[in-house]
Amino acid sequence: MSDAFADKTRSTNIRLAGFGGQGIVMAGYVLGHAGILDGGNALQTQSYGSESRGGACKSDVIISEGEILDLVPPGLDVLVAMSQPALDKYLPNLKEDGILVYDSDLVKPGDCTIRALGLPATDIAEKTFGREVVANVIMVGCMAGLTGVASRNSLRAAISESVPPKTVDMNLAAFEEGFNRGAKQGRNAREDKE
Amino acid sequence: MREYKHKLLGYLRREILPTTHCPGCGCGQVLNAFVNAIDDLEIDPKNIISVTGIGCSSWIPSPYLKCDTLHTTHGRAVAFATGVKVIRPQANVVVIAGDGDLAGIGGNHLIHAARRNVGLAVFLVNNYIYGMTGGQVSPTTPFGAVTTTTPYSNAEYPLNIAEVVAAAGANYVARWTTYHIRKLIAAMKEVLQKKGFSFIEIVSQCPVSYGRRVGLRDGVAFMEYFKKSSVGVGTAENMSEEELEGKIVVGKLVERHRIEFTESLRRINESCQKRASGE
Amino acid sequence: METARARQYLSGLSGKMRFALGDEAAAYGALVGGCIFFAGYPITPASEVAETMAQELPHVDGYFVQFEDEIGSIAAVIGAARAGAKAMTATSGPGFSLMMENIGYAIMTETPCVVVDVQRSGPSTGQATKPAQGDILQARWGTHGDHEMIALAPNSVQECFDLMIACFDLSERYRHPVIFLMDGEIGHLRERLTFPNLADVHLFPRGGFDPADESGLIKPVREYGKGEAIHITGSTHKEDGMRDVVSQDVHESLITRFYAKIDRNRKNIIRYEERFMEDAETVVVCFGAASRAALGAVKRARNEGRKVGYFRLITIWPFCQEKLAGIGRRINKILVPEMNLGQLAREVERFVSVPVVRVSKIGGVPHSVEEVYAAIVRETS
Numbered sequence A: 001m002s003d004a005f006a007d008k009t010r011s012t013n014i015r016l017a018g019f020g021g022q023g024i025v026m027a028g029y030v031l032g033h034a035g036i037l038d039g040g041n042a043l044q045t046q047s048y049g050s051e052s053r054g055g056a057c058k059s060d061v062i063i064s065e066g067e068i069l070d071l072v073p074p075g076l077d078v079l080v081a082m083s084q085p086a087l088d089k090y091l092p093n094l095k096e097d098g099i100l101v102y103d104s105d106l107v108k109p110g111d112c113t114i115r116a117l118g119l120p121a122t123d124i125a126e127k128t129f130g131r132e133v134v135a136n137v138i139m140v141g142c143m144a145g146l147t148g149v150a151s152r153n154s155l156r157a158a159i160s161e162s163v164p165p166k167t168v169d170m171n172l173a174a175f176e177e178g179f180n181r182g183a184k185q186g187r188n189a190r191e192d193k194e
Numbered sequence B: 001m002r003e004y005k006h007k008l009l010g011y012l013r014r015e016i017l018p019t020t021h022c023p024g025c026g027c028g029q030v031l032n033a034f035v036n037a038i039d040d041l042e043i044d045p046k047n048i049i050s051v052t053g054i055g056c057s058s059w060i061p062s063p064y065l066k067c068d069t070l071h072t073t074h075g076r077a078v079a080f081a082t083g084v085k086v087i088r089p090q091a092n093v094v095v096i097a098g099d100g101d102l103a104g105i106g107g108n109h110l111i112h113a114a115r116r117n118v119g120l121a122v123f124l125v126n127n128y129i130y131g132m133t134g135g136q137v138s139p140t141t142p143f144g145a146v147t148t149t150t151p152y153s154n155a156e157y158p159l160n161i162a163e164v165v166a167a168a169g170a171n172y173v174a175r176w177t178t179y180h181i182r183k184l185i186a187a188m189k190e191v192l193q194k195k196g197f198s199f200i201e202i203v204s205q206c207p208v209s210y211g212r213r214v215g216l217r218d219g220v221a222f223m224e225y226f227k228k229s230s231v232g233v234g235t236a237e238n239m240s241e242e243e244l245e246g247k248i249v250v251g252k253l254v255e256r257h258r259i260e261f262t263e264s265l266r267r268i269n270e271s272c273q274k275r276a277s278g279e
Numbered sequence C: 001m002e003t004a005r006a007r008q009y010l011s012g013l014s015g016k017m018r019f020a021l022g023d024e025a026a027a028y029g030a031l032v033g034g035c036i037f038f039a040g041y042p043i044t045p046a047s048e049v050a051e052t053m054a055q056e057l058p059h060v061d062g063y064f065v066q067f068e069d070e071i072g073s074i075a076a077v078i079g080a081a082r083a084g085a086k087a088m089t090a091t092s093g094p095g096f097s098l099m100m101e102n103i104g105y106a107i108m109t110e111t112p113c114v115v116v117d118v119q120r121s122g123p124s125t126g127q128a129t130k131p132a133q134g135d136i137l138q139a140r141w142g143t144h145g146d147h148e149m150i151a152l153a154p155n156s157v158q159e160c161f162d163l164m165i166a167c168f169d170l171s172e173r174y175r176h177p178v179i180f181l182m183d184g185e186i187g188h189l190r191e192r193l194t195f196p197n198l199a200d201v202h203l204f205p206r207g208g209f210d211p212a213d214e215s216g217l218i219k220p221v222r223e224y225g226k227g228e229a230i231h232i233t234g235s236t237h238k239e240d241g242m243r244d245v246v247s248q249d250v251h252e253s254l255i256t257r258f259y260a261k262i263d264r265n266r267k268n269i270i271r272y273e274e275r276f277m278e279d280a281e282t283v284v285v286c287f288g289a290a291s292r293a294a295l296g297a298v299k300r301a302r303n304e305g306r307k308v309g310y311f312r313l314i315t316i317w318p319f320c321q322e323k324l325a326g327i328g329r330r331i332n333k334i335l336v337p338e339m340n341l342g343q344l345a346r347e348v349e350r351f352v353s354v355p356v357v358r359v360s361k362i363g364g365v366p367h368s369v370e371e372v373y374a375a376i377v378r379e380t381s
């Protein structure tokens, strides 16, 4: 029997959630696309209310080195929350050692014991880039910088392909902003451990 | 075997004649008018694809007319024909079917094909009844008529299907009866040359399943009735709704010059391909 | 890939990789498979197939038409197919139900065409946006009368593409409508799609002769426009196409030929995937979305030393009954996880004498690995 029985390879389950119109689905797409550009496997699903703006919206991404077989994974390794209802609803799904990344303009996490990183993405998007809509790539950047689930280059490539040509530079700049903040926190956390 | 001799017999599958239509039926007249029209226009039957539904009227071309034929399901001929026309835009795609088929079960396809203005020649043979299934009420049966499913009286008003098709956007709409055979041939010729959705309601007779219940016992009685009841569109314009009660308005109801659907599709393809190749 | 322009356009995809939806992958499979006509009516979760075709068909000299309903859509598809095009439609349960009469017409007139059914939760409007696998028997028996059926089911985005090409191939080879039984889960998830080198994709041409045909009963498609006055009808007809709706022998020989042309080619049509079968004592039989969790669970059970095998149907119809009967003689028990209340299990039961345990799940959420694993543990302890 040549088949390996078990997938010992690691797999990361990420949920991005917020309101319709925030670019949650696009963020999930970019993350998953970057996952396959990195040479691994990725799977993305999404669900949203019937209204395209304002309703609840979530996008799940699984990134794995092995075959992805569990379409409904048991717990989240990472939750990216861009609205309070999203946080309240999905925080219980986060694993004990999971990581929460949230938009601190829109979400108040209260006291939770989970590792969490807040970032005023909507505020940065508006003040630095003059466009609220890039908050999603700031969040993706931050989460990726912090966790390393997808490489910076692949994310840049995926973003460049997904946004309107005229907005590529702005989106990449927003992504870098998020990525650097996340990476810095990641380094700090690792140094703390050491 | 009987020997048939007629200059137009070449258009028919003569080996299977006579037709299965009942004596006095209008279907033979419609077939006659159609082969006269294609003969006058010198259309090569090789270029005709006839698409029909289910019903006696659908048996006019299927299988008697010697051309490529798609005998389809009840009510769907116009939709099948749309697929045919998109792929074979050069062919004369002709639909012949009954009032139950085209105006009843297939009414929505008819309306939307007219709206799309797809280049079909559609001949709706309106015999006021579901002939093949034995005389049930149809969407064109007159108010008050007795049929097998309105044994006391028809409680519904008939659909003016030609007006509906005209309103839906067809490029050409006319109504004639089997009594007006020369006018019908002339109109069929117009239709066969017209681009876009072209439609003739051919008021016809079913002495067996309809006529005998309304006092019109044979083909001749129907011819007299059609002659007496018909008024031209011009005359009808100056008549009130009450005066038009029970009349058959004949003539051309609409003629437009909108672009034909499959031609639109081809133009879209061209411009799309040009843009993609950066021309 | 009908015209030179189409070939050129599509060859630009060779070797490319996309993070694609199952629906999109199916549409690209159709384009590569030579489809140049699509007619359809919007419905979740199949609309993305239509949208992708609407976007791409003009580039390959093809045509997209949104119809007034699904009955008109399948009618136009068959019309276009008779006029010479490889043609398809895509829908979900409610629309699939509406198409049934004309699917029978395609069988009766031996018209090649492909119908995608991205299955969703029913009956009726059910959970309109949620996936299910409840149409497998409708695909088989939805149209009236005696007939065979060909239906394939993918379990990944890559397979949506690969098997779609196969659907067109089978449809042309056997002159039969082919149902592509996707499900809302696979149709609506994104994964890696890698386009093959398109020069390596060989298509069965319209009207072609199939040297692999083992029935000797399949005649090439006769084409319109050649002055042959071809008569095509959904009514019972003689071999020359002329209606004969009363003779018992004409109907019997026509229908038995339709049966035989599929039945005698079963081994050319039937595909499946088996893993861990050699020493298996229990086998998980599955298809489509549910097969993902099934494989995950089987691997986990194997890892713990449980003798569990995995058997996935890729061709749903014709049914792989000989294969399953053979498996049934070697093992003790079969588990069938599926997103319906036992449609596949019921079919499996007809061909094996070991217990067939249903691991059904309905309600629009696919099985998790944990759920199927728990069933394996329960049934093998």
Ligand SMILES: Cc1ncc(C[n+]2csc(CCOP(=O)(O)OP(=O)(O)O)c2C)c(N)n1
Pocket: B054, B055, B056, B057, B058, B074, B097, B098, B099, B100, B101, B102, B125, B127, B129, B130, B131, B132, B133, B138
């Ligand atoms: C789906 C379906 N429903 C019902 C029938 C039965 N049917 C066959 S012909 C017909 C009526 C035909 O009437 P019409 O179109 O007016 O044609 P006519 O026979 O009067 O010329 C009906 C209801 C059918 N063939 N298919």
